[in-house]
Amino acid sequence: MNTDLQDYSHKRYNILTGEWVLVSPHRAKRPWQGQNEAVNNEARPSYDENCYLCPGNTRINGEVNPNYEDVFVFTNDFGALQKDSKTFSVEDGLLIAKSETGICKVICFSPDHSKSLADMTPEEIQKVVFTWQKEYTELGANKAINYVQIFENKGAVMGCSNPHPHGQIWSQSTLPNEVEKKNTQQLNYFNKTKSSLLGNYLAQELEKQERIIFENETFVVLIPFWAVWPFEAMIVPKKQKRSILELNDDEALQYAEAISVLTKAYDKLFNTSFPYSSGIHQAPTDGNENNHWHFHMSFYPPLLRSATVKKFMVGYEMFGSPQRDITAETAVKMIKAQL
Amino acid sequence: MNTDLQDYSHKRYNILTGEWVLVSPHRAKRPWQGQNEAVNNEARPSYDENCYLCPGNTRINGEVNPNYEDVFVFTNDFGALQKDSKTFSVEDGLLIAKSETGICKVICFSPDHSKSLADMTPEEIQKVVFTWQKEYTELGANKAINYVQIFENKGAVMGCSNPHPHGQIWSQSTLPNEVEKKNTQQLNYFNKTKSSLLGNYLAQELEKQERIIFENETFVVLIPFWAVWPFEAMIVPKKQKRSILELNDDEALQYAEAISVLTKAYDKLFNTSFPYSSGIHQAPTDGNENNHWHFHMSFYPPLLRSATVKKFMVGYEMFGSPQRDITAETAVKMIKAQL
Ligand SMILES: O=P(O)(O)O[C@H]1O[C@H](CO)[C@@H](O)[C@H](O)[C@H]1O
Ligand SMILES: O=P(O)(O)O[C@H]1O[C@H](CO)[C@@H](O)[C@H](O)[C@H]1O
Numbered sequence: 200m201n202t203d204l205q206d207y208s209h210k211r212y213n214i215l216t217g218e219w220v221l222v223s224p225h226r227a228k229r230p231w232q233g234q235n236e237a238v239n240n241e242a243r244p245s246y247d248e249n250c251y252l253c254p255g256n257t258r259i260n261g262e263v264n265p266n267y268e269d270v271f272v273f274t275n276d277f278g279a280l281q282k283d284s285k286t287f288s289v290e291d292g293l294l295i296a297k298s299e300t301g302i303c304k305v306i307c308f309s310p311d312h313s314k315s316l317a318d319m320t321p322e323e324i325q326k327v328v329f330t331w332q333k334e335y336t337e338l339g340a341n342k343a344i345n346y347v348q349i350f351e352n353k354g355a356v357m358g359c360s361n362p363h364p365h366g367q368i369w370s371q372s373t374l375p376n377e378v379e380k381k382n383t384q385q386l387n388y389f390n391k392t393k394s395s396l397l398g399n400y401l402a403q404e405l406e407k408q409e410r411i412i413f414e415n416e417t418f419v420v421l422i423p424f425w426a427v428w429p430f431e432a433m434i435v436p437k438k439q440k441r442s443i444l445e446l447n448d449d450e451a452l453q454y455a456e457a458i459s460v461l462t463k464a465y466d467k468l469f470n471t472s473f474p475y476s477s478g479i480h481q482a483p484t485d486g487n488e489n490n491h492w493h494f495h496m497s498f499y500p501p502l503l504r505s506a507t508v509k510k511f512m513v514g515y516e517m518f519g520s521p522q523r524d525i526t527a528e529t530a531v532k533m534i535k536a537q538l
Numbered sequence: 539m540n541t542d543l544q545d546y547s548h549k550r551y552n553i554l555t556g557e558w559v560l561v562s563p564h565r566a567k568r569p570w571q572g573q574n575e576a577v578n579n580e581a582r583p584s585y586d587e588n589c590y591l592c593p594g595n596t597r598i599n600g601e602v603n604p605n606y607e608d609v610f611v612f613t614n615d616f617g618a619l620q621k622d623s624k625t626f627s628v629e630d631g632l633l634i635a636k637s638e639t640g641i642c643k644v645i646c647f648s649p650d651h652s653k654s655l656a657d658m659t660p661e662e663i664q665k666v667v668f669t670w671q672k673e674y675t676e677l678g679a680n681k682a683i684n685y686v687q688i689f690e691n692k693g694a695v696m697g698c699s700n701p702h703p704h705g706q707i708w709s710q711s712t713l714p715n716e717v718e719k720k721n722t723q724q725l726n727y728f729n730k731t732k733s734s735l736l737g738n739y740l741a742q743e744l745e746k747q748e749r750i751i752f753e754n755e756t757f758v759v760l761i762p763f764w765a766v767w768p769f770e771a772m773i774v775p776k777k778q779k780r781s782i783l784e785l786n787d788d789e790a791l792q793y794a795e796a797i798s799v800l801t802k803a804y805d806k807l808f809n810t811s812f813p814y815s816s817g818i819h820q821a822p823t824d825g826n827e828n829n830h831w832h833f834h835m836s837f838y839p840p841l842l843r844s845a846t847v848k849k850f851m852v853g854y855e856m857f858g859s860p861q862r863d864i865t866a867e868t869a870v871k872m873i874k875a876q877l
Contacts, residue, residue, distance in 0.1 A: 358850025511697025
């Protein structure tokens with residue numbers, strides 16, 4: 200291992216976005232006098248009559264949830280994207296805007312209000328994966344939808360307004376910024392080498408074994424070299440797959456196992472239901488081949504030192520670059536100790 | 539005014555970064571069931587014996603602060619950048635890293651622990667501006683420093699670990715991501731038109747008067763068309779100035795007035811000491827002419843609806859694009875009502 204990377208301030212390059220992260224390993228010991236997050240580790244009931252996501256309950260728009268038994272999907276009553284947004288575009292000198300249509304959905308991972316992905320079995324999570332596949336296919340088949348963003352906000356500190364286990368899908372006509380960057384970087388690399396950027400990166404990581412958390416036959420869970428969040432991690436299929444659609448049932452189960460192993464380790468790390476935002480980046484549904492895409496799921500957890508002390512991505516990070524204190528290599532060791 | 543922009547989901551283009559923000563005006567009315575921020579509106583004493591920034595107190599490294607009377611600057615004891623970081627670079631296949639050196643400073647805006655910029659007079663803030671000028675000059679003169687990032691994190695919710703009025707300066711050898719983007723966009727425009735991107739944008743905004751909060755002889759305070767944060771605002775000199783160094787004493791006072799007017803209005807908006815991160819983007823100190831740069835100061839406040847409900851930039855925002863509910867035009871009206 201290059202020990203300079205553990206001792207001196209440096210920048211690491213994110214091959215997927217083309218951007219840099221500032222790493223300050225020497226800074227991990229600075230004292231914390233700032234805000235502590237509230238933690239709620241109270242056990243929740245399996246059913247909460249006030250939860251608008253629990254089976255049989257009524258949502259704000261008056262609709263009643265079915266008595267679902269595993270996964271339940273519905274269209275978001277307050278979606279950020281409108282299905283039938285009027286089509287318009289503004290090009291008034293330096294004022295530039297375009298209408299954007301889309302469909303936003305909510306996906307309940309389990310009828311059990313008390314659970315999170317970390318408490319579910321791989322078989323239960325596999326059903327979530329099947330639902331993601333179904334939604335990706337159906338939404339993607341819509342001519343107006345060229346990208347399907349699957350994500351989860353977990354925990355109050357991540358702006359999650361309801362603890363019932365659920366994620367979201369925002370699908371839209373154009374590629375959002377982050378996807379656009381990854382599309383470009385992967386395409387440039389693929390055009391040059393005729394191979395997958397992430398596939399070749401993975402080969403290096405599997406050889407080094409310095410940042411690998413877990414692997415099974417189909418998937419690797421690792422902390423990428425360029426990780427921004429203290430315990431950021433990525434789940435990547437070993438063989439290039441453009442999207443989750445290319446997973447057969449057994450591979451979907453292995454994907455579920457990878458999610459299960461990672462989220463369980465997270466929960467153990469600070470002995471708390473670990474907050475994060477997670478998201479799947481995969482091929483656009485624009486009808487192109489997209490042979491440069493290698494899908495992956497990333498987890499961005501905000502916690503830094505304990506259940507109550509988080510990393511703030513503020514001033515310097517907003518105006519300059521993301522910055523981290525503990526290195527990816529240290530974070531891997533801490534997470535692996537929980538397996 | 540284009541009313542489509544107030545009614546339908548759309549994207550707006552940020553001319554300075556080349557990126558888009560998703561705007562969902564129809565969504566402003568969704569109910570909030572998520573986390574409420576703690577607010578502390580208790581008056582602070584003018585001097586706190588436990589504050590490591592108050593005059594005469596001892597810092598963690600044992601140094602004693604002088605009995606300063608206006609502004610006081612010192613080098614951060616736990617800087618994210620090291621002045622004498624060993625020089626190295628890693629280019630191991632797809633693992634790419636580079637050492638980064640720099641100097642991090644803390645700047646106390648006032649000896650009075652109880653104040654914030656919003657409570658200070660323009661004359662007092664002018665002294666802060668003079669200090670920024672001095673630091674920009676001195677740090678920038680260092681051959682190893684090619685960019686000087688001046689910023690402030692205000693409020694516990696913005697990761698500010700000490701309420702004593704203060705900001706920071708992180709200076710370093712390379713351009714951070716956000717500055718790199720703005721450098722490119724401004725340079726491309728300047729090469730094409732031989733004029734300032736922001737200057738031409740400002741001319742349009744001054745004519746429309748739809749997003750202007752305040753102006754004096756030298757400065758405009760406005761909500762940019764592409765603002766991300768609900769009450770994001772920008773202070774821009776009317777005539778192109780590459781950096782704060784090009785402000786004479788009177789212009790520095792007008793800059794201070796602009797800061798004063800904006801921060802006072804912020805505090806009134808939700809009747810709370812308004813949290814934000816602010817930062818100045820200006821010409822690199824790389825020895826080049828940088829005639830394409832037009833300096834500006836941005837404020838990114840996290841609050842959305844009240845002193846306790848903030849906007850979370852999470853899941854979709856992290857994996858897709860930033861997203862906002864109330865439009866820039868609505869936000870301007872709300873802020874102007876506080877003047
Ligand atoms: O330097 P401070 O105030 O201790 O720390 C704060 O500002 C820094 C610069 O924006 C961030 O990196 C930290 O996450 C934040 O807590
Ligand atoms: O959709 P929710 O859960 O109400 O809202 C949460 O997730 C959204 C998508 O990441 C964000 O835009 C909101 O700021 C956040 O509070």
